[in-house]
């Protein structure tokens with residue numbers, strides 16, 4: 179059996195897949211891809227991912243892109259602890275969390291807050307306070323929903339971790355490399371407890387990019 183992950187280790191979405199592979203204990207190769215290389219992503223990567231993004235996963239000749247689809251495949255195709263609840267509502271809730279993180283969380287937490295306050299924009303002196311303000315407001319709404327779901331049920335609140343936790347963790351880990359990000363998570367007790375538990379997992383420490391808070 180051969181499983182190969184393509185993508186850069188700093189990437190939020192590559193880390194989500196690495197977390198899923200680690201939690202399922204799937205042996206795999208990880209090949210770095212520089213999508214920002216002069217001239218654009220390498221042609222062999224565009225053959226795997228026509229939109230030139232990362233990650234992609236190839237399993238015995240079957241190639242996937244889109245992180246949510248990759249992680250669901252990893253959960254279903256390999257042995258190891260299940261990463262989704264059994265019941266319809268729990269599965270729907272996990273899919274909802276993953277969808278809202280992609281639609282509303284990633285841009286706000288990672289680009290509008292982390293990159294602006296601690297990443298490239300901060301280092302280049304191009305931080306735009308209006309972008310940060312709007313990103314923090316949007317992030318607060320995302321975190322309110324995560325807090326409510328964690329208080330209510332199995333997803334983000336139960337004993338088992340799910341793909342929803344693995345999707346949230348890399349975004350929160352960059353967000354929490356900023357002071358307002360840390361404060362926003364600390365203000366939500368269920369989410370703060372979930373983050374504390376996630377930080378203990380070997381999969382999380384093993385995949386930590388240097389710039390992320392954890």
Ligand SMILES: N[C@@H](CCC(=O)N[C@@H](CS)C(=O)NCC(=O)O)C(=O)O
Pocket residue numbers: 189190191192213230231232233243244245246
């Ligand atoms: N919808 C994609 C998003 C992947 C994504 O945005 N990856 C980022 C890295 S974290 C990327 O490739 N960015 C490069 C670019 O936007 O050109 C997925 O779920 O896999």
